[in-house]
Amino acid sequence: MNKIIRKRRLSENVFEMSVEAPLVARSRRAGQFVIVMVDEEFGERIPLTIADADPEAGTITLIFQTVGATTMKLAKKNEGDFIAAVLGPLGKPTSIRGENGEKPGRVVCVGGGIGVAPMHPIAQALKAAGNEVTIIMGARNAGLFVMKDEMAAIAGDRLVLVTDDGSSGRKGLVTDPLKELCERGEVDEVIAIGPPVMMKFCALATKPFGVKTVASLNTIMIDGTGMCGGCRVSVGGKTKFVCVDGPEFDAHQVDWDLMLKRMGAFRPQEIAAKEHECNLLKAAGL
Amino acid sequence: MTPKEKMAIAPQAMPEQDAKARARNMNEVALGYTAEMARCEASRCMQCPAKPCMQGCPVAINIPGFLAAAAEGDFAKALKIIRRTSLLPAVCGRVCPQEKQCQKFCTMGKLLKDVDKAVAIGRIERFVADLARENGTEETVECAPKTGKRVAIVGSGPASITCAADCAKAGCDVTMFEAFHKCGGVLVYGIPEFRLPKSIVRHEIDNLKKLGVKIETNYVVGRTRTVKDFLAEDGFDAVFVGTGAGLPKFMDIEGENLNGVFSANEYLTRANLMKAYEEDKADTPFWHGKRVAVLGGGNVAMDAARMALRLGAEKVYLIYRRSMDEMPARKEEVHHAKEEGVEFHILENAKRILGDDNGFVCAIECLRYELGEKDASGRRSPVAVPGSEFTLDVDTVVVAVGNASNPLIPSTTEGLEVNKRGNIVVDPKSNMTSIPGVFAGGDIVLGAATVILAMGEGRRAAQGILKYLGVHV
Numbered sequence: 001m002n003k004i005i006r007k008r009r010l011s012e013n014v015f016e017m018s019v020e021a022p023l024v025a026r027s028r029r030a031g032q033f034v035i036v037m038v039d040e041e042f043g044e045r046i047p048l049t050i051a052d053a054d055p056e057a058g059t060i061t062l063i064f065q066t067v068g069a070t071t072m073k074l075a076k077k078n079e080g081d082f083i084a085a086v087l088g089p090l091g092k093p094t095s096i097r098g099e100n101g102e103k104p105g106r107v108v109c110v111g112g113g114i115g116v117a118p119m120h121p122i123a124q125a126l127k128a129a130g131n132e133v134t135i136i137m138g139a140r141n142a143g144l145f146v147m148k149d150e151m152a153a154i155a156g157d158r159l160v161l162v163t164d165d166g167s168s169g170r171k172g173l174v175t176d177p178l179k180e181l182c183e184r185g186e187v188d189e190v191i192a193i194g195p196p197v198m199m200k201f202c203a204l205a206t207k208p209f210g211v212k213t214v215a216s217l218n219t220i221m222i223d224g225t226g227m228c229g230g231c232r233v234s235v236g237g238k239t240k241f242v243c244v245d246g247p248e249f250d251a252h253q254v255d256w257d258l259m260l261k262r263m264g265a266f267r268p269q270e271i272a273a274k275e276h277e278c279n280l281l282k283a284a285g286l
Numbered sequence: 287m288t289p290k291e292k293m294a295i296a297p298q299a300m301p302e303q304d305a306k307a308r309a310r311n312m313n314e315v316a317l318g319y320t321a322e323m324a325r326c327e328a329s330r331c332m333q334c335p336a337k338p339c340m341q342g343c344p345v346a347i348n349i350p351g352f353l354a355a356a357a358e359g360d361f362a363k364a365l366k367i368i369r370r371t372s373l374l375p376a377v378c379g380r381v382c383p384q385e386k387q388c389q390k391f392c393t394m395g396k397l398l399k400d401v402d403k404a405v406a407i408g409r410i411e412r413f414v415a416d417l418a419r420e421n422g423t424e425e426t427v428e429c430a431p432k433t434g435k436r437v438a439i440v441g442s443g444p445a446s447i448t449c450a451a452d453c454a455k456a457g458c459d460v461t462m463f464e465a466f467h468k469c470g471g472v473l474v475y476g477i478p479e480f481r482l483p484k485s486i487v488r489h490e491i492d493n494l495k496k497l498g499v500k501i502e503t504n505y506v507v508g509r510t511r512t513v514k515d516f517l518a519e520d521g522f523d524a525v526f527v528g529t530g531a532g533l534p535k536f537m538d539i540e541g542e543n544l545n546g547v548f549s550a551n552e553y554l555t556r557a558n559l560m561k562a563y564e565e566d567k568a569d570t571p572f573w574h575g576k577r578v579a580v581l582g583g584g585n586v587a588m589d590a591a592r593m594a595l596r597l598g599a600e601k602v603y604l605i606y607r608r609s610m611d612e613m614p615a616r617k618e619e620v621h622h623a624k625e626e627g628v629e630f631h632i633l634e635n636a637k638r639i640l641g642d643d644n645g646f647v648c649a650i651e652c653l654r655y656e657l658g659e660k661d662a663s664g665r666r667s668p669v670a671v672p673g674s675e676f677t678l679d680v681d682t683v684v685v686a687v688g689n690a691s692n693p694l695i696p697s698t699t700e701g702l703e704v705n706k707r708g709n710i711v712v713d714p715k716s717n718m719t720s721i722p723g724v725f726a727g728g729d730i731v732l733g734a735a736t737v738i739l740a741m742g743e744g745r746r747a748a749q750g751i752l753k754y755l756g757v758h759v
């Protein structure tokens with residue numbers, strides 16, 4: 001059981017929670033994730049990324065969007081409530097340029113929607129390792145940005161905001177400024193985290209320039225330790241498990257169309273479950 | 287009774303749920319002997335002085351001894367004899383492949399020229415264990431005085447349960463770490479309710495707690511903390527690694543990543559551990575497979591095929607590339623699967639899986655096989671018949687062709703020696719690994735094996751740990 005210490009609503013469908021998980025807070029590194037269960041007996045196990053951690057307080061910060069039954073149940077929990085389980089940290093930590101043998105360089109972090117949350121610790125680590133960090137944040141509209149101040153603190157004037165409707169920053173797609181940076185030859189490495197479609201197009205944008213591009217995948221999982229294989233993707237023609245081989249892969253090698261299809265494996269059931277949950281909320285007057 | 291009289295006693299059939307009815311419910315298939323049946327069956331034992339059955343038992347249970355007690359109706363004594371060497375009789379009585387172990391060597395079976403007519407040792411074992419559990423008459427085990435030694439057990443399957451119990455009984459302070467939210471390992475995520483009721487596993491875990499074993503679920507060793515952290519910083523004196531064979535193998539054929547293709551681990555975990563079959567209550571989505579192909583011929587393949595029926599499938603094909611004689615599954619599981627309506631496609635194998643435009647499975651293309659020369663495993667190797675392709679319309683494919691060893695612990699434990707298959711290398715006497723104080727056992731050492739072998743490994747490792755810690759038993 002893990003206690004919710006703090007809860008904030010960041011936008012209509014996005015929530016931030018600090019949860020007690022002292023061992024995870026101590027051992028997690030940038031790029032890792034946790035599996036969360038809201039209820040034990042009939043709950044579902046879902047992967048969520050770690051946005052931040054406070055080893056002293058023994059807490060980790062989760063940022064999630066209400067997309068299905070489990071995230072909706074999680075969003076209903078309040079400060080002081082408990083969730084059934086937080087397992088982690090899982091996955092391989094990010095290979096941080098400047099720490100991994102490669103010389104520090106110019107790294108562009110592209111975060112779409114709540115993909116900015118897992119990008120936060122990675123951008124922090126990249127900065128600390130001496131890289132010049134540019135952050136491109138994309139959202140449908142101005143109200144949907146998360147962790148803007150935190151990312152500005154890392155990137156300074158190298159923070160680029162992009163919205164679909166132009167309500168904040170540039171109007172357009174995150175791939176627009178990304179392409180421009182690549183065209184100017186100002187990029188040594190790109191890390192993209194966000195919706196699969198966004199990551200796919202980031203990979204397509206950088207490929208002609210031969211710029212190393214890493215994407216962090218968030219597929220369907222059950223155990224998160226390599227046991228079920230539900231999270232499998234095809235990378236460079238080989239089947240890989242996101243939970244133990246990833247979550248980060250060479251974005252130019254990922255079979256994005258296959259991944260997009262696999263993300264929809266349970267869509268009818270997910271929609272039905274979400275509707276059921278919405279009806280319960282309505283009935284409860286929430 | 288004379289041997290002749292014993293031979294005249296009819297083997298006691300196991301009462302079972304009706305095949306049609308049970309194929310649509312999750313309740314246990316085999317209902318268990320009555321006391322009368324158990325006594326009668328036990329009285330068939332010849333009490334051979336050579337005790338050939340014991341040679342077949344991986345943990346060398348004194349089988350004639352417990353059968354003699356059961357034949358006299360002293361079921362408590364029978365259980366006591368079993369428990370000297372086996373910790374989980376209610377489990378093993380249900381899942382051991384007896385026809386390849388104890389019952390294979392049974393003189394009665396040999397005399398009647400039919401291994402199916404051997405004394406039903408497993409069923410009697412199950413009966414005496416169930417009786418004591420249901421009546422609450424299991425003996426309470428006294429732990430030795432506290433030694434002050436602390437042992438960490440990684441994983442909570444059969445090897446770990448046994449190792450934990452033996453260390454706790456010897457007075458060690460034991461903590462068990464499990465990555466899932468429930469303990470039991472393969473006994474809870476893999477083996478279905480209809481073959482092994484989860485209440486039995488829970489009961490065994492409760493027994494561990496009574497021995498003072500502390501349990502930490504949702505804790506993944508190698509990530510949350512490492513084996514080295516346990517020894518260097520967390521005050522443990524020894525660590526046992528019993529993490530099992532948890533990395534599903536796939537066939538590496540076209541279409542294997544289509545939606546509707548599952549590893550047996552995923553398919554069974556969704557149903558068993560996550561209870562997706564209780565659709566009204568469970569949040570984990572349920573896959574509505576109507577026409578299911580299961581690839582493989584082991585117990586896990588049988589479990590998946592029979593689970594598919596219970597999840598509402600109209601047609602279940604079991605596709606296995608060798609013949610019935612080579613099939614590794616327990617005989618009883620094969621028999622049950624056939625009775626329930628699983629369609630066996632032997633000497634056939636999947637060539638590729640076909641999908642629709644949205645990436646969902648729609649058919650499986652198979653090839654016919656014939657048996658050729660004997661291969662390294664001593665079995666005649668299957669050879670594809672060229673041009674024999676045919677397709678079956680299916681919407682679900684479950685791949686049950688075994689598991690490889692999970693690399694999580696080896697990759698996060700520097701200096702831990704593994705073989706080329708990724709199994710941890712141990713000293714065969716003590717089960718100690720290449721790192722002093724770190725022991726391992728079960729499928730992570732053996733490769734995918736059986737519950738009873740894992741249990742035997744856990745027991746041997748416990749002896750190794752106690753010796754290493756200087757604890758006398």
